[in-house]
Amino acid sequence: MTDIIYLRLRNRAQVKPNEKVILGHMAQVLAPEEIRNDLLNLPVYQVKEEDKNIVIIDVMKVIQFIQAKHPNLEVQTVGPPQTIIEVVYEKKHMSMPLFVFVWLLLFVGAALAIMNFHEDVSMPEVHQKLYTVLTGQEVAKPLLFQIPYSFGLGLGMILFFNHLFRKRINEEPSPLEVEMFNYQQDLDQYVIMNENKESMRHLDDN
Template identity: 30%
Template sequence: MSGRTQMSEFCEAQNKRKEDIRMAIAPDTLYLKIDQNVVVDNCQVHLQDIASMECTNEAVLRQLKQKKIYTFQEKDTEKKKKIRIQVFSVLNIIKQIHEDYPNLEVCNIGESDFILECKAGVTENKALEIIKTVLLCVIIFFGAAFTIMTFNNDVGVADVFSRLYQQVIGRESDGVTEIEIFYAIGMPIGITIFYNHIGRKKVTHDPTPIQVEMRKYEQDVDTTFIENASREGKSIDVD
Protein backbone atom coordinates (compact mmCIF):
# COMPACT_ATOMS: atom_id res chain seq x y z
CA MET A 1 0.00 0.00 0.00
CA SER A 2 2.83 2.38 0.84
CA GLY A 3 4.41 1.69 -2.55
CA ARG A 4 1.18 2.57 -4.34
CA THR A 5 0.83 5.74 -2.29
CA GLN A 6 4.35 6.83 -3.11
CA MET A 7 3.77 6.06 -6.78
CA SER A 8 0.54 8.09 -6.76
CA GLU A 9 2.24 11.04 -5.09
CA PHE A 10 5.11 10.81 -7.58
CA CYS A 11 2.68 10.85 -10.53
CA GLU A 12 0.84 13.85 -9.13
CA ALA A 13 4.10 15.70 -8.62
CA GLN A 14 5.16 14.91 -12.18
CA ASN A 15 1.83 16.09 -13.57
CA LYS A 16 2.07 19.29 -11.53
CA ARG A 17 5.60 19.86 -12.79
CA LYS A 18 4.53 19.32 -16.39
CA GLU A 19 1.65 21.74 -15.89
CA ASP A 20 3.99 24.37 -14.45
CA ILE A 21 6.41 23.93 -17.34
CA ARG A 22 3.61 24.19 -19.88
CA MET A 23 2.23 27.34 -18.26
CA ALA A 24 5.70 28.87 -18.10
CA ILE A 25 6.12 28.31 -21.83
CA ALA A 26 2.61 29.38 -22.84
CA PRO A 27 0.82 30.97 -19.85
CA ASP A 28 -2.95 30.55 -19.72
CA THR A 29 -5.33 33.46 -19.34
CA LEU A 30 -8.12 33.71 -16.78
CA TYR A 31 -10.90 36.21 -17.38
CA LEU A 32 -12.39 37.37 -14.09
CA LYS A 33 -15.63 39.30 -13.63
CA ILE A 34 -16.99 40.36 -10.23
CA ASP A 35 -20.03 42.58 -9.68
CA GLN A 36 -19.92 45.60 -7.41
CA ASN A 37 -22.17 43.95 -4.82
CA VAL A 38 -22.11 40.19 -4.22
CA VAL A 39 -24.38 38.33 -1.79
CA VAL A 40 -23.52 34.86 -0.45
CA ASP A 41 -25.43 32.49 1.83
CA ASN A 42 -22.43 30.65 3.25
CA CYS A 43 -19.71 31.82 5.62
CA GLN A 44 -17.17 29.83 3.59
CA VAL A 45 -16.80 31.92 0.45
CA HIS A 46 -15.30 30.31 -2.64
CA LEU A 47 -14.25 32.02 -5.82
CA GLN A 48 -17.13 30.57 -7.82
CA ASP A 49 -19.56 32.18 -5.34
CA ILE A 50 -18.51 35.72 -6.21
CA ALA A 51 -17.05 35.67 -9.71
CA SER A 52 -17.79 34.64 -13.26
CA MET A 53 -14.69 33.09 -14.80
CA GLU A 54 -13.44 31.82 -18.12
CA CYS A 55 -10.04 30.25 -18.70
CA THR A 56 -8.22 28.65 -21.58
CA ASN A 57 -7.29 25.79 -19.24
CA GLU A 58 -10.32 23.84 -18.01
CA ALA A 59 -8.34 22.06 -15.28
CA VAL A 60 -7.16 25.36 -13.81
CA LEU A 61 -10.68 26.74 -14.01
CA ARG A 62 -12.12 23.80 -12.07
CA GLN A 63 -9.50 24.18 -9.34
CA LEU A 64 -10.01 27.93 -9.01
CA LYS A 65 -13.78 27.59 -8.69
CA GLN A 66 -13.26 25.56 -5.52
CA LYS A 67 -10.67 27.93 -4.06
CA LYS A 68 -11.71 29.45 -0.73
CA ILE A 69 -10.99 33.17 -0.61
CA TYR A 70 -12.59 34.32 2.63
CA THR A 71 -14.33 33.04 5.77
CA PHE A 72 -16.86 35.00 7.79
CA GLN A 73 -16.92 34.34 11.51
CA GLU A 74 -19.87 31.97 11.95
CA LYS A 75 -20.27 32.63 15.69
CA ASP A 76 -20.57 36.37 15.17
CA THR A 77 -23.00 35.86 12.31
CA GLU A 78 -25.25 33.55 14.33
CA LYS A 79 -25.10 35.81 17.37
CA LYS A 80 -25.91 39.09 15.66
CA LYS A 81 -28.35 37.67 13.11
CA LYS A 82 -27.33 40.47 10.79
CA ILE A 83 -25.83 40.67 7.34
CA ARG A 84 -22.04 40.74 7.46
CA ILE A 85 -20.36 43.08 4.98
CA GLN A 86 -16.75 43.15 3.82
CA VAL A 87 -15.13 45.28 1.12
CA PHE A 88 -12.57 43.65 -1.16
CA SER A 89 -10.11 44.83 -3.75
CA VAL A 90 -9.89 42.63 -6.82
CA LEU A 91 -6.11 42.82 -6.46
CA ASN A 92 -6.42 40.69 -3.34
CA ILE A 93 -8.36 38.08 -5.31
CA ILE A 94 -5.72 38.10 -8.05
CA LYS A 95 -3.02 37.73 -5.40
CA GLN A 96 -4.73 34.65 -3.97
CA ILE A 97 -5.03 33.16 -7.46
CA HIS A 98 -1.34 33.72 -8.11
CA GLU A 99 -0.49 31.90 -4.89
CA ASP A 100 -1.64 28.69 -6.58
CA TYR A 101 -0.86 29.60 -10.19
CA PRO A 102 1.93 32.21 -10.28
CA ASN A 103 2.26 32.05 -14.07
CA LEU A 104 -1.45 32.44 -14.75
CA GLU A 105 -2.38 35.65 -16.52
CA VAL A 106 -5.49 37.19 -14.92
CA CYS A 107 -7.58 39.68 -16.87
CA ASN A 108 -10.12 41.56 -14.76
CA ILE A 109 -13.17 42.70 -16.73
CA GLY A 110 -15.31 43.52 -13.70
CA GLU A 111 -15.17 45.93 -10.78
CA SER A 112 -11.88 46.97 -9.21
CA ASP A 113 -13.47 46.98 -5.73
CA PHE A 114 -16.56 45.12 -4.58
CA ILE A 115 -18.76 44.52 -1.54
CA LEU A 116 -19.26 41.02 -0.18
CA GLU A 117 -22.42 40.46 1.87
CA CYS A 118 -23.01 37.30 3.89
CA LYS A 119 -26.59 36.35 4.83
CA ALA A 120 -25.72 33.10 6.58
CA GLY A 121 -27.74 32.69 9.77
CA VAL A 122 -29.97 35.65 8.95
CA THR A 123 -33.69 34.89 9.16
CA GLU A 124 -36.34 37.23 7.79
CA ASN A 125 -39.27 38.21 9.96
CA LYS A 126 -42.17 37.91 7.50
CA ALA A 127 -44.71 39.41 9.90
CA LEU A 128 -42.53 42.49 10.37
CA GLU A 129 -42.02 42.79 6.60
CA ILE A 130 -45.79 42.67 6.03
CA ILE A 131 -46.38 45.35 8.66
CA LYS A 132 -43.72 47.57 7.09
CA THR A 133 -45.25 47.08 3.64
CA VAL A 134 -48.76 47.95 4.84
CA LEU A 135 -47.55 51.07 6.67
CA LEU A 136 -45.55 52.15 3.64
CA CYS A 137 -48.56 51.71 1.34
CA VAL A 138 -50.78 53.74 3.69
CA ILE A 139 -48.23 56.56 3.94
CA ILE A 140 -47.71 56.65 0.17
CA PHE A 141 -51.46 56.60 -0.53
CA PHE A 142 -52.39 59.47 1.79
CA GLY A 143 -49.22 61.37 0.96
CA ALA A 144 -49.92 61.18 -2.77
CA ALA A 145 -53.58 62.15 -2.23
CA PHE A 146 -52.57 65.16 -0.13
CA THR A 147 -50.00 66.21 -2.73
CA ILE A 148 -52.54 66.05 -5.56
CA MET A 149 -55.10 68.04 -3.57
CA THR A 150 -52.62 70.76 -2.62
CA PHE A 151 -51.40 70.97 -6.22
CA ASN A 152 -54.94 71.34 -7.55
CA ASN A 153 -55.66 73.98 -4.93
CA ASP A 154 -52.46 75.96 -5.58
CA VAL A 155 -52.89 76.18 -9.34
CA GLY A 156 -56.66 76.65 -9.12
CA VAL A 157 -57.68 73.66 -11.20
CA ALA A 158 -61.35 74.06 -10.25
CA ASP A 159 -61.41 77.65 -11.54
CA VAL A 160 -59.61 76.64 -14.73
CA PHE A 161 -62.08 73.83 -15.39
CA SER A 162 -65.02 76.16 -14.66
CA ARG A 163 -63.80 78.79 -17.12
CA LEU A 164 -62.94 76.17 -19.73
CA TYR A 165 -66.40 74.63 -19.40
CA GLN A 166 -68.05 78.02 -19.77
CA GLN A 167 -66.01 78.88 -22.87
CA VAL A 168 -66.61 75.54 -24.58
CA ILE A 169 -70.20 74.76 -23.57
CA GLY A 170 -71.41 78.34 -23.27
CA ARG A 171 -72.85 78.16 -19.77
CA GLU A 172 -71.51 78.06 -16.24
CA SER A 173 -70.75 74.72 -14.64
CA ASP A 174 -73.11 73.49 -11.96
CA GLY A 175 -70.52 71.50 -10.02
CA VAL A 176 -69.07 68.25 -11.32
CA THR A 177 -68.86 68.28 -15.11
CA GLU A 178 -67.46 66.05 -17.82
CA ILE A 179 -64.09 67.78 -17.49
CA GLU A 180 -63.70 66.81 -13.83
CA ILE A 181 -64.84 63.26 -14.57
CA PHE A 182 -62.34 62.73 -17.40
CA TYR A 183 -59.64 64.45 -15.34
CA ALA A 184 -60.27 62.01 -12.48
CA ILE A 185 -60.17 59.07 -14.89
CA GLY A 186 -57.15 60.28 -16.84
CA MET A 187 -54.95 60.96 -13.83
CA PRO A 188 -54.64 57.32 -12.61
CA ILE A 189 -54.29 56.13 -16.20
CA GLY A 190 -51.46 58.61 -16.80
CA ILE A 191 -49.74 57.64 -13.55
CA THR A 192 -50.00 53.96 -14.46
CA ILE A 193 -48.53 54.51 -17.92
CA PHE A 194 -45.73 56.71 -16.56
CA TYR A 195 -44.69 54.27 -13.85
CA ASN A 196 -45.17 51.32 -16.23
CA HIS A 197 -46.44 49.09 -13.47
CA ILE A 198 -49.75 47.43 -12.58
CA GLY A 199 -49.33 45.12 -9.61
CA ARG A 200 -46.72 42.58 -10.70
CA LYS A 201 -47.31 43.25 -14.39
CA LYS A 202 -45.64 45.88 -16.54
CA VAL A 203 -47.17 47.81 -19.41
CA THR A 204 -43.94 47.56 -21.43
CA HIS A 205 -40.68 45.66 -21.06
CA ASP A 206 -38.75 48.84 -20.22
CA PRO A 207 -37.61 49.31 -16.61
CA THR A 208 -39.92 51.50 -14.58
CA PRO A 209 -38.78 54.95 -13.37
CA ILE A 210 -38.73 53.61 -9.81
CA GLN A 211 -36.48 50.72 -10.85
CA VAL A 212 -34.11 53.14 -12.59
CA GLU A 213 -33.91 55.43 -9.56
CA MET A 214 -33.48 52.49 -7.17
CA ARG A 215 -30.63 51.14 -9.29
CA LYS A 216 -28.93 54.54 -9.23
CA TYR A 217 -29.43 54.72 -5.48
CA GLU A 218 -27.93 51.25 -4.95
CA GLN A 219 -24.90 52.14 -7.07
CA ASP A 220 -24.36 55.38 -5.14
CA VAL A 221 -24.65 53.54 -1.80
CA ASP A 222 -22.19 50.83 -2.88
CA THR A 223 -19.71 53.39 -4.21
CA THR A 224 -19.89 55.43 -1.00
CA PHE A 225 -19.52 52.32 1.16
CA ILE A 226 -16.43 51.22 -0.79
CA GLU A 227 -14.84 54.67 -0.59
CA ASN A 228 -15.49 54.94 3.16
CA ALA A 229 -14.04 51.47 3.78
CA SER A 230 -10.96 52.38 1.75
CA ARG A 231 -10.43 55.61 3.68
CA GLU A 232 -10.88 53.88 7.02
CA GLY A 233 -8.55 51.05 6.05
CA LYS A 234 -11.25 48.39 6.39
CA SER A 235 -10.99 47.17 2.81
CA ILE A 236 -9.15 43.90 2.19
CA ASP A 237 -6.43 44.81 -0.27
CA VAL A 238 -2.89 43.81 -1.14
CA ASP A 239 -0.05 45.00 1.07
Protein backbone atom coordinates (compact mmCIF):
# COMPACT_ATOMS: atom_id res chain seq x y z
CA MET A 1 0.00 0.00 0.00
CA THR A 2 1.35 3.43 -0.98
CA ASP A 3 1.23 6.16 1.65
CA ILE A 4 0.68 9.76 0.58
CA ILE A 5 2.57 12.61 2.21
CA TYR A 6 2.09 16.33 1.65
CA LEU A 7 5.09 18.60 1.40
CA ARG A 8 5.15 22.40 1.56
CA LEU A 9 8.51 24.10 1.12
CA ARG A 10 9.17 27.28 3.04
CA ASN A 11 10.10 30.37 1.05
CA ARG A 12 13.22 30.97 3.14
CA ALA A 13 15.02 29.15 5.93
CA GLN A 14 18.02 30.24 7.98
CA VAL A 15 20.83 27.90 9.03
CA LYS A 16 24.26 28.23 10.60
CA PRO A 17 27.55 27.84 8.69
CA ASN A 18 28.54 24.21 8.00
CA GLU A 19 25.18 23.03 9.34
CA LYS A 20 23.42 20.01 7.89
CA VAL A 21 20.09 21.05 6.41
CA ILE A 22 17.31 18.61 7.24
CA LEU A 23 13.83 18.49 5.76
CA GLY A 24 12.29 19.93 8.93
CA HIS A 25 14.34 23.11 8.49
CA MET A 26 12.97 23.90 5.05
CA ALA A 27 9.53 22.31 4.78
CA GLN A 28 6.27 21.46 6.47
CA VAL A 29 5.41 17.78 6.21
CA LEU A 30 2.02 16.14 6.63
CA ALA A 31 2.57 12.38 6.92
CA PRO A 32 1.61 9.36 9.03
CA GLU A 33 2.99 9.62 12.56
CA GLU A 34 5.19 6.53 12.25
CA ILE A 35 7.30 8.10 9.48
CA ARG A 36 6.85 11.83 10.07
CA ASN A 37 9.77 12.26 12.49
CA ASP A 38 12.01 10.24 10.20
CA LEU A 39 11.10 12.53 7.29
CA LEU A 40 11.61 15.73 9.29
CA ASN A 41 15.15 14.59 10.20
CA LEU A 42 16.00 13.51 6.66
CA PRO A 43 19.32 15.15 5.59
CA VAL A 44 18.86 17.21 2.43
CA TYR A 45 21.99 19.33 2.12
CA GLN A 46 25.31 19.97 3.82
CA VAL A 47 26.26 23.64 3.91
CA LYS A 48 29.81 24.26 2.69
CA GLU A 49 32.11 27.25 2.92
CA GLU A 50 31.96 27.86 -0.84
CA ASP A 51 28.18 28.26 -0.62
CA LYS A 52 28.72 31.72 0.91
CA ASN A 53 25.35 32.90 2.23
CA ILE A 54 22.69 31.64 -0.22
CA VAL A 55 21.74 28.10 -1.30
CA ILE A 56 18.75 27.20 -3.48
CA ILE A 57 17.15 23.78 -2.97
CA ASP A 58 14.66 22.63 -5.59
CA VAL A 59 11.60 20.57 -4.68
CA MET A 60 12.56 17.88 -7.21
CA LYS A 61 15.79 17.24 -5.31
CA VAL A 62 13.82 16.94 -2.09
CA ILE A 63 11.45 14.40 -3.65
CA GLN A 64 14.45 12.39 -4.84
CA PHE A 65 15.87 12.24 -1.30
CA ILE A 66 12.49 11.19 0.12
CA GLN A 67 11.85 8.47 -2.45
CA ALA A 68 15.40 7.15 -2.14
CA LYS A 69 14.76 6.38 1.53
CA HIS A 70 11.02 5.68 1.30
CA PRO A 71 10.33 4.34 -2.23
CA ASN A 72 6.72 3.48 -1.41
CA LEU A 73 5.75 7.03 -0.55
CA GLU A 74 3.77 9.25 -2.91
CA VAL A 75 4.74 12.89 -2.45
CA GLN A 76 2.21 15.65 -3.09
CA THR A 77 3.71 19.14 -3.10
CA VAL A 78 2.04 22.47 -2.43
CA GLY A 79 3.53 25.93 -2.19
CA PRO A 80 6.78 27.28 -3.68
CA PRO A 81 8.96 24.98 -5.83
CA GLN A 82 12.22 26.20 -4.25
CA THR A 83 13.52 27.11 -0.83
CA ILE A 84 16.15 29.77 -0.24
CA ILE A 85 18.58 28.59 2.42
CA GLU A 86 20.20 31.62 4.04
CA VAL A 87 23.46 30.92 5.82
CA VAL A 88 23.59 33.28 8.79
CA TYR A 89 27.08 34.13 9.98
CA GLU A 90 27.85 35.64 13.36
CA LYS A 91 27.31 39.37 13.19
CA LYS A 92 30.14 41.68 14.10
CA HIS A 93 29.35 44.18 16.83
CA MET A 94 29.13 47.73 15.47
CA SER A 95 31.47 50.17 17.13
CA MET A 96 29.89 53.14 18.90
CA PRO A 97 31.89 55.79 16.93
CA LEU A 98 30.69 54.25 13.65
CA PHE A 99 27.09 54.19 14.92
CA VAL A 100 27.26 57.86 15.95
CA PHE A 101 28.84 58.82 12.60
CA VAL A 102 26.13 57.03 10.57
CA TRP A 103 23.38 58.49 12.78
CA LEU A 104 24.70 62.03 12.32
CA LEU A 105 25.11 61.49 8.59
CA LEU A 106 21.49 60.36 8.21
CA PHE A 107 20.19 63.09 10.51
CA VAL A 108 21.98 65.88 8.65
CA GLY A 109 21.00 64.42 5.28
CA ALA A 110 17.33 64.21 6.24
CA ALA A 111 17.38 67.74 7.66
CA LEU A 112 18.96 69.14 4.49
CA ALA A 113 16.41 67.30 2.33
CA ILE A 114 13.51 68.81 4.28
CA MET A 115 15.01 72.31 4.22
CA ASN A 116 15.73 72.13 0.49
CA PHE A 117 12.16 70.98 -0.16
CA HIS A 118 10.76 73.88 1.86
CA GLU A 119 12.99 76.29 -0.02
CA ASP A 120 11.88 74.89 -3.40
CA VAL A 121 8.18 75.32 -2.59
CA SER A 122 8.73 78.72 -0.86
CA MET A 123 7.26 77.52 2.42
CA PRO A 124 8.23 80.69 4.40
CA GLU A 125 6.34 82.87 1.92
CA VAL A 126 3.33 80.55 2.13
CA HIS A 127 3.27 80.84 5.93
CA GLN A 128 3.58 84.65 5.69
CA LYS A 129 0.68 84.91 3.24
CA LEU A 130 -1.52 82.57 5.31
CA TYR A 131 -0.78 84.61 8.43
CA THR A 132 -1.64 87.82 6.59
CA VAL A 133 -4.90 86.39 5.24
CA LEU A 134 -6.03 85.12 8.65
CA THR A 135 -4.84 87.98 10.88
CA GLY A 136 -4.54 90.95 8.51
CA GLN A 137 -0.98 91.60 9.73
CA GLU A 138 2.29 91.17 7.86
CA VAL A 139 5.18 89.63 9.81
CA ALA A 140 8.53 88.24 8.70
CA LYS A 141 8.35 85.21 11.01
CA PRO A 142 4.81 83.89 11.52
CA LEU A 143 5.69 81.68 14.49
CA LEU A 144 2.00 80.98 15.05
CA PHE A 145 2.16 78.73 11.97
CA GLN A 146 5.81 77.73 11.92
CA ILE A 147 6.01 76.21 15.41
CA PRO A 148 2.90 73.95 15.09
CA TYR A 149 4.01 73.07 11.56
CA SER A 150 7.42 71.90 12.83
CA PHE A 151 5.85 69.67 15.50
CA GLY A 152 3.27 68.41 13.02
CA LEU A 153 6.00 67.50 10.54
CA GLY A 154 7.71 65.26 13.09
CA LEU A 155 4.40 63.74 14.24
CA GLY A 156 3.41 63.09 10.65
CA MET A 157 6.65 61.22 9.99
CA ILE A 158 6.04 59.04 13.05
CA LEU A 159 2.49 58.24 11.92
CA PHE A 160 3.62 57.64 8.32
CA PHE A 161 6.32 55.14 9.27
CA ASN A 162 4.14 53.67 12.06
CA HIS A 163 7.10 53.43 14.46
CA LEU A 164 8.31 55.32 17.50
CA PHE A 165 11.86 54.05 17.88
CA ARG A 166 11.29 50.25 18.03
CA LYS A 167 7.66 50.44 19.14
CA ARG A 168 4.99 49.88 16.49
CA ILE A 169 1.96 52.16 16.83
CA ASN A 170 -0.52 49.70 15.29
CA GLU A 171 -0.52 46.44 13.35
CA GLU A 172 -0.78 48.06 9.93
CA PRO A 173 2.49 47.84 7.97
CA SER A 174 4.14 51.13 7.10
CA PRO A 175 4.81 52.12 3.47
CA LEU A 176 8.53 51.56 4.11
CA GLU A 177 7.84 48.00 5.32
CA VAL A 178 5.70 47.32 2.25
CA GLU A 179 8.45 48.59 -0.05
CA MET A 180 11.04 46.48 1.80
CA PHE A 181 8.77 43.45 1.44
CA ASN A 182 8.38 44.03 -2.31
CA TYR A 183 12.13 44.51 -2.64
CA GLN A 184 12.77 41.25 -0.76
CA GLN A 185 10.30 39.42 -3.02
CA ASP A 186 12.02 40.71 -6.15
CA LEU A 187 15.43 39.87 -4.69
CA ASP A 188 14.33 36.31 -3.81
CA GLN A 189 12.93 35.82 -7.32
CA TYR A 190 16.19 37.04 -8.85
CA VAL A 191 18.24 34.73 -6.64
CA ILE A 192 16.02 31.75 -7.47
CA MET A 193 16.31 32.35 -11.21
CA ASN A 194 20.06 32.92 -11.18
CA GLU A 195 21.30 30.60 -8.44
CA ASN A 196 19.05 27.61 -9.08
CA LYS A 197 20.76 25.49 -11.73
CA GLU A 198 17.57 23.49 -12.28
CA SER A 199 15.56 26.53 -13.38
CA MET A 200 17.50 27.08 -16.63
CA ARG A 201 18.95 24.92 -19.38
CA HIS A 202 21.82 26.18 -21.51
CA LEU A 203 22.89 24.97 -24.94
CA ASP A 204 26.11 23.50 -23.60
CA ASP A 205 24.30 21.42 -20.95
CA ASN A 206 24.34 17.69 -21.50
